[in-house]
Structure formats: structure tokens, C-alpha cells
Amino acid sequence: xxxxxxxxxxxxxxxxxxxxxxxxxxxxxxxxxxxxxxxxxxxxxxxxxxxxxxxxxxxxxxxxxxxxxxxxxxxxxxxxxxxxxxxxxxxxxxxxxxxxxxxxxxxxxxxxxxxxxxxxxxxxxxxxxxxxxxxxxxxxxxxxxxxxxxxxxxxxxxxxxxxxxxxxxxxxxxxxxxxxxxxxxxxxxxxxxxxxxxxxxxxxxxxxxxxxxxxxxxxxxxxxxxxxxxxxxxxxxxxxxxxxxxxxxxxxxxxxxxxxxxxxxxxxxxxxxxxxxxxxxxxxxxxxxxxxxxxxxxxxxxxxxxxxxxxxxxxxxxxxxxxxxxxxxxxxxxxxxxxxxxxxxxxxxxxxxxxxxxxxxxxxxxxxxxxxxxxxxxxxxxxxxxxxxxxxxxxxxxxxxxxxxxxxxxxxxxxxxxxxxxxxxx
Amino acid sequence: xxxxxxxxxxxxxxxxxxxxxxxxxxxxxxxxxxxxxxxxxxxxxxxxxxxxxxxxxxxxxxxxxxxxxxxxxxxxxxxxxxxxxxxxxxxxxxxxxxxxxxxxxxxxxxxxxxxxxxxxxxxxxxxxxxxxxxxxxxxxxxxxxxxxxxxxxxxxxxxxxxxxxxxxxxxxxxxxxxxxxxxxxxxxxxxxxxxxxxxxxxxxxxxxxxxxxxxxxxxxxxxxxxxxxxxxxxxxxxxxxxxxxxxxxxxxxxxxx
Numbered sequence: 001x002x003x004x005x006x007x008x009x010x011x012x013x014x015x016x017x018x019x020x021x022x023x024x025x026x027x028x029x030x031x032x033x034x035x036x037x038x039x040x041x042x043x044x045x046x047x048x049x050x051x052x053x054x055x056x057x058x059x060x061x062x063x064x065x066x067x068x069x070x071x072x073x074x075x076x077x078x079x080x081x082x083x084x085x086x087x088x089x090x091x092x093x094x095x096x097x098x099x100x101x102x103x104x105x106x107x108x109x110x111x112x113x114x115x116x117x118x119x120x121x122x123x124x125x126x127x128x129x130x131x132x133x134x135x136x137x138x139x140x141x142x143x144x145x146x147x148x149x150x151x152x153x154x155x156x157x158x159x160x161x162x163x164x165x166x167x168x169x170x171x172x173x174x175x176x177x178x179x180x181x182x183x184x185x186x187x188x189x190x191x192x193x194x195x196x197x198x199x200x201x202x203x204x205x206x207x208x209x210x211x212x213x214x215x216x217x218x219x220x221x222x223x224x225x226x227x228x229x230x231x232x233x234x235x236x237x238x239x240x241x242x243x244x245x246x247x248x249x250x251x252x253x254x255x256x257x258x259x260x261x262x263x264x265x266x267x268x269x270x271x272x273x274x275x276x277x278x279x280x281x282x283x284x285x286x287x288x289x290x291x292x293x294x295x296x297x298x299x300x301x302x303x304x305x306x307x308x309x310x311x312x313x314x315x316x317x318x319x320x321x322x323x324x325x326x327x328x329x330x331x332x333x334x335x336x337x338x339x340x341x342x343x344x345x346x347x348x349x350x351x352x353x354x355x356x357x358x359x360x361x362x363x364x365x366x367x368x369x370x371x372x373x374x375x376x377x378x379x380x381x382x383x384x385x386x387x388x389x390x391x392x393x394x395x396x397x398x399x400x401x402x403x404x405x406x407x408x409x410x411x412x413x414x415x416x417x418x419x420x421x422x423x424x425x426x
Numbered sequence: 427x428x429x430x431x432x433x434x435x436x437x438x439x440x441x442x443x444x445x446x447x448x449x450x451x452x453x454x455x456x457x458x459x460x461x462x463x464x465x466x467x468x469x470x471x472x473x474x475x476x477x478x479x480x481x482x483x484x485x486x487x488x489x490x491x492x493x494x495x496x497x498x499x500x501x502x503x504x505x506x507x508x509x510x511x512x513x514x515x516x517x518x519x520x521x522x523x524x525x526x527x528x529x530x531x532x533x534x535x536x537x538x539x540x541x542x543x544x545x546x547x548x549x550x551x552x553x554x555x556x557x558x559x560x561x562x563x564x565x566x567x568x569x570x571x572x573x574x575x576x577x578x579x580x581x582x583x584x585x586x587x588x589x590x591x592x593x594x595x596x597x598x599x600x601x602x603x604x605x606x607x608x609x610x611x612x613x614x615x616x617x618x619x620x621x622x623x624x625x626x627x628x629x630x631x632x633x634x635x636x637x638x639x640x641x642x643x644x645x646x647x648x649x650x651x652x653x654x655x656x657x658x659x660x661x662x663x664x665x666x667x668x669x670x671x672x673x674x675x676x677x678x679x680x681x682x683x
Contacts, residue, residue: 337523372483373520377570380480380516381534381586382508391533395524395569 061288061318061352066131070142073135082134085314085346087282090253092199092227093173094136099143101172104198106148107165111158114188115151125149125179129205130233134257137231140201143175150190151181152214158188161406168198168226179205182214184237189215189406195250197223206234208242210264215243217404218258221416222251229255236296238264245404246273246302248283249416259288262296262325269298273315274400274413276420277343279308286316289332291325297359300332303400305393305420306343315365316348321358329359336367337396339389390421427458428495428511428593430479430626435490437471437478448474450651451490456594461620461627463637463662466648467670472630473517475648476598479628480514481507494593509538511593515583515600522570527582528552530570531589538590555588559615576603584615591619596628601636613639634666649673 058064058081065072076095078088088095108116119125121144132138152158164178180190186209208214220228228251236242248254260269275283289298304313315334336345349363370392378388397417404410437449448471456462466472478485479492481504492499494510502510522530531552536542543551556563559581571579580600587595597616601609617640620627629640637659645661646653647670654673655661 368523374522376482376504377516377520377522378525378530378534379504380508380514381530381590382505382537383534384505384537387533387537391525391529392522393524395526395529398524 061320061350062290062322064133066133067138068127068132068141070135070138073132073138076135082286082316085312085316086255086284087253090227090282091136091229092171094199094201094227094229095139097173099139099173099175099201101174101199102170103174103176104166104168104194104196104200106176106178107167108148108150108162109165110162111160111188113153113156114158114162115149115153117149117151118146119149120146121177123147123149125181125205126177127205128179128181129207129235129261130203130231132203132231133259134231136201136229137203137257140175140177140203140231143201144177144203147177147179149179149181152183152186152188152212154183154209155185156183156188157186161189161191161409163191163193166192166194168194168196168200168222171197171199171225173199174201176200176202177205178202179207180214180216181207182209182212184209185211187213189217191406191409192216192218193221194219194228195221195223197226199227200229202228202230204230204232206232206242206244208234208236208240208267210237211239212237213241215245215405217245217247217406217409218256219409219413220246220248220251220254220256222254224250224252226251227253229253230257232256232258234258234260234269236260236262236264236267236269239266240264241268243270243403244272245400246271246275246285247400247404247413248273248275248285249413249420251281251283253282253284255282255284255286257286257288259290260298261290262293265293265295267296269296270403271298271300271302272400272403273302273304274397275302275304275313276397276417277304277306277308277311277313278420278423279342280310282312282314284314286314286318288318288320289330291319291321291328291330294325295327296325297329298332299330301400302334303397304334304336304345305339305397306336306345307339307420309342311343312345314346316346316350317363318350319352319361319363321351321353321355321361323354326355326357327359328355328361331360331362333364335365335396337393338367338369339393390418393417393421428626429458430456430512430594430628431491431493432475432479433491433493435475435478435492436488437474437485438488439474439485445486447488448485448651449478452651452653454646454653456626456628458593458626459623460644461629461640461642462644462646463629463631463642464646464648465631465634465662465665466654467673468632470648471651472632472648473598474651476514476517476596476628476630479507479512479596480504505537508592509540513587513590513592513595515580515587515595515597517598517600517602519571519579519583521572521574523572525570526567527570528566531586534586535589551589555585558618559585559588560611561585577605577608580604580612581608581615584612588615588619592625594626594628595619596630598630599632600629601631601633609636610639616640634662637662647673
């Protein structure tokens, strides 16, 4: 692909004019090259409210603070690199209030040969895959007293998909912890199905054991008023295969931070995302792939559609190739389709490369409009306007839906996308 | 038999400098089975005529009429015109993200016919037409026009012509950007469909070379938004020898005579 770049941290799509570097010597901060910092207005949307403040960049994504203690994270101001796109007021206190709510109910159904437990926080599996990387995640870590643990036993192939239904019933600020433990050589598909109404800070820990093959699909079909901030960190063993799929459709503010950490060679990660933001919705995804060991492969594909006034999507894709990670092969891509005026899509791919001995590393980002010429072409072939628009959006998002490989869920999500389109009067 | 009738058509576009008239009174009648060639220098309004018939929103019809068997084409939306039997093979087909050729062709065929085509026959028809136009089978799985070369895009336009079977085909500079082999393949496609005797063809071209493969019954020369001269096939031969110079407005031509 033309956009593939080797040994480069530049972002091809963004003008790199007068980056506001707050610390001398740090000139290669990818996120500083975001159009936001140069004051570019996009798609008629207003400039972001705290875009004027200088953002203090990290020297490297790998140096971001990690801690189980809430006290280690300063209160949020909106100027933090990793919160600068998030409208903090709409977090409804997840970052500042004690997370004492009851929280959504969790029901696990599906495969008969997996183990489901509720454990208290003294259980040794707490912290087996994740360490919080932001304040909300740390707050949730401190607040929970139990966790739901789904274990796929060693060498077990789950006899069907496992569905973890997370149903929100009230709007008190709450915390939740889920652990998915895919033991050595196991195979399973786990669906985290979020619906109802909630204000939820969530940590999902995912252990992918040696030779295990795990797919985790996180579906956000929340009611309109829900707020959901979720850290989903996966730790991969040797020769593991991990597929992570994000589908964000509903909720007022949904912010997911999926991370994949390679700890042994020979593993592969695929991370997919699909999001569809309507008027007023804020859907944010910040992901990290940490290549810390040799000979691992990662592929990231996120696609989003936006329609309506103040629909806002954020995609930040951090890929870190550490010095030790020779033979790494990585590619990430984000595509956004803006369907109406007044919507805003931020897309920031970041690639940090500390070794030249890699197979390949690249990224691509593009945000396009469905425009009158597309419409004319399809209509000139007899297709009415409504069908033409649906055809394009459905096709655009289908690439990600096809990756889920759970027919019932694929069907449901296709229908959900149709409803989104219908809601936009297409 | 059908008739596409254009009467005293005046068309303008909005530009930054204001409204600009492009067509200044064009009249033309095409019947089923006839091939009309419209030729002319760049900027004479040939493509404007094509886009106006198809209903492109950029063009404003100031006066005149277009009728298909007496029905008012100008009152129809773009998709209604297509369903009434008009087909425009575009000069610059756009890439449509996210929609595979297979899906697009079937959706269009369903819209045009008012019912889904029988799957067995349809698949066979598509395959055959693709083979004849020498389009690789893998195109079916690719997104509409995405990453296609100029020649591939034109072949795909003719593929649609053969599959959709319109009453009238308007070919807007389908020959431009084609090498000789591709030009032959594309022309054969048009001739195959035209040869069935159920279609009228309006062939818009800047060059005469496509007329070696597609024989027009009538030739119209466009100059400055009007038909400056018309005749039979022999007019094309004359244009090939003489070019458009003699049609240029006195004073702008640099003949020095």
C-alpha cells in the first residue's frame, strides 16, 4: 500500500505546521501533529473547547503512567494528552465522584464448557492482565469489590460463543470488573453485550494463554443517556491469536481504550472497530498495540460513520514497536464516512518505532464524505436516494461486521446499523 | 419503438463568475435503432447535453424540453429517468466506497426492473458480459470503480449498458483514454446491444476514431452550445480530414486569411 511507511513516525495526512511542543527536544510527538492543534476546523464543527491549551506530551506512549492507585492520577483538566478530545463534563462524575453505584447486572450465557465465577477482589486473578493507564480506570479498580471471571479451560474449545450481558438499570456512577481468562490452547468467542442505561467505569482484563485463540467482541448498544468508559487490556502469551472487535452504536459518551500487550514471540492480534455516531453522540476509541517482543504481528482496522449535528468520533491508534521487537509486522487503518454536515471525526494514528529490524510498519487514515457525485452515480442507475445511501453505509461498515463470525450477532448488528440509518432519515 | 426528443434546449450552470449559459437551443430526435454521433470541440456543450438528459443537479434547464415517448423527462428525478429507460455511460465514473460491483449491479437491476433478477440467469448473464468485455472475474468482488484504471472504468460502464438494456444509451466520451484494443472491446459491446434493435444510441465524442467501430446514422456537430451542422456518416469523415477549424467563430480563429 502506498501509505505504508517504514521507520517513520510522521503522520502523512496531517499538516505539521508549528507543532506546540511544550518540552524542548520532543519534536516527534505524533499526536501533536493532529489537525486539532493547528486549529483546523473540520466538517463545519466548532473547534474543540480545550484545544487552545498546550498539551504536555509524553516522551513515548510506552512511558504513560500505569498504576492501581487512583491517587497516582491527578484530577482531569482536559489538557491531558489522552483526555483532550473527551468532553469531561459529560463523564457525569466518573472521573471525580466515588463510584458507589450498584452497577449494571452481569449475566453470562452460552458455552457449557467454560467456567463462570464471581470472585472478590482478593482473588489472584485481579491484575493478571491489566494495570490502569488512566484516572477513570484506576478509580474503577479501587471501587470494585468483585469481578466476573470467565475461564476457558486449557485445551478446551468452547462449544458455542459466550455472551456476557451487561444490562444497565440506573444512572448512579458505578464501577465494574470483568476478567476473561483463555487458558493454554483454548479457543473461544466472548461477546460483551452492553445495553440499557448506565454511568459506568469498567476494566476488562483479558488473558490469552500460550497457543490460545480468543475473540472478544465488545458491543455498545446503550440507551441514549448512557456513559461508558472502558479499559480493555489483553496480555498475550506465546503463539497466541487474539481478535478484538469494538462495535459502538448507542450511548451519550462511550470511550473505549483497548490495548494488546505482547509478552512472548509468535503471536498475532487483529483489532477491529465499528462505530456509528448520531447527533450529539461522542464515541471515542483509543487503542494501543505494544510490540515488546520479537516476531509478532498486528492488524488494526477501525471504521466509523457519522451523521447529525455534533456527532463526534475519535480514533487514536497507538502502535509501539520497542527495541526488542525485531521482526514486527504491523499495519493500522482508520476510515471515517461523514454523512451530513455538522459532524466531526478526529483520527490520529501514531507509530513509534525503536528498531529498524522489522518486517513492516504502516498506518493509514482517511475521512471522506458521501457526496453528491456518489449519489448521482447510483441514482443514474435507477437506485432511489434512500437505497443508495444505505447501500454505501452498509457496504462501508460491513467489512468490520463480517469479522465477528457469530452469525446471530452479525445479523443483529446489521439490523442495528439499519436502524441508525433509518434514524438519520435516510 | 421509442423516441427521445430534445426541443430547443437551453441549459446553464452556476459558476463563481455567475450564471453561464452552455446550451443555447439544441433540438434533436433519436429513435430506437438509430445511432447519433455528437461531435465538437472541447467546451462546446456535448457533455452538458449528456448530463442534462441524465439529470445531473449541476445543470439548470432554462427552457426547452426533453421527452421520452411523450413523457416529460425533465420532471423526473435522476433515478426515475434511469427507470424510464435512459442510461448515461459516464465520462468520469466515480468510485463508490464500500459497495461491491456484484451488490451494485444486482441492486440497480432490481431497481430498474422493479423485481429482483432470477439469481441463476443473472449470475450467468453477468459472467458472460464480463468475459465478452474482458473484465477479470475478480472485479465482481471489488468496490464500484475503486482502483480501476481509466479503461477498466469505461468497460464497466458498457458492462452496465449490456446488463441494464436501456431504451436509450448516451455514451459520454466513452472512447477517451482508451487504447486501441480497449476501444474495440468497448465498441463491440455497444454494437452487440445496439444490434438487438431495441435501443437508440447517442454517442458523444471529441475524436472520430470510435466512429470506425460504431457507425453513426447521423452526425451532429456542436459548436458553442448549438448544432452547427448535421449530416450522415460522411460528415464524420470530413471532420477527420479537416478538424473543427471551419466551425470556429470568425474572429477567434487564427487562420489569418
